[in-house]
Amino acid sequence: QVQLVESGGGLVQAGGSLRLSCAASGSIFAIADMGWYRQAPGKQREVVARITRGGSTNYADSVKGRFTISRDNAKNTVYLQMNSLKPVDTAVYYCNAETYHLDDYWGQGTQVTVSS
Numbered sequence: 546q547v548q549l550v551e552s553g554g555g556l557v558q559a560g561g562s563l564r565l566s567c568a569a570s571g572s573i574f575a576i577a578d579m580g581w582y583r584q585a586p587g588k589q590r591e592v593v594a595r596i597t598r599g600g601s602t603n604y605a606d607s608v609k610g611r612f613t614i615s616r617d618n619a620k621n622t623v624y625l626q627m628n629s630l631k632p633v634d635t636a637v638y639y640c641n642a643e644t645y646h647l648d649d650y651w652g653q654g655t656q657v658t659v660s661s
Contacts, residue, residue, distance in 0.1 A: 547569055547570070547572055547575065547576060548650070549640045549650055550652060551565060551566065551640045551652040552565070552568075552655065553565040553655060554655030554657045555657070556660065557658070559632055559659055561659070562626070563627045564624060564625070564627070565581065565627070565638055565640075565657075566623075567579070567581075567623045567625075568620075576642045576643070576644055576645075577598055577645045578595055578596065578597050578598070578643045579595070579616060580592060580595035580640075580641045580643075581594050581614060581623075581625045581639070583634075583639065584636055584639070584654075585637075588636075593608055593612065593614075593625070594608065594613075594614035594625060596615070598616075598618065600616065607633075611627065611628050611629045611630075612626065613625070614626075625638070627657070630657075634657060635657060637654040637655065638654065638657050639654045
């Protein structure tokens with residue numbers, strides 16, 4: 546079992562920045578990839594960014610050049626630095642961990658609201 550706890554969401558004006566953190570605990574050595582997803586009201590959950598244990602990353606086209614995902618394996622934490630935020634980035638952001646056994650774990654979500 547893996548437990549994920551997110552922090553760092555909040556309200557920010559358009560053009561501002563936020564940094565999300567996700568701390569993992571439990572069977573952390575089983576974790577392979579980690580990532581951030583988001584779900585806006587009335588929409589499906591979508592991937593924002595993912596990172597492998599080795600540090601390889603990929604991003605949704607909508608956030609490329611604005612968001613940066615990083616991972617500190619020693620602290621069992623993954624981060625999402627979000628710059629140049631837009632109102633369309635408003636959503637609940639969820640941390641995800643995928644194990645080597647292809648099990649998926651999710652955090653409780655953190656609200657990000659970008660005002661225009």
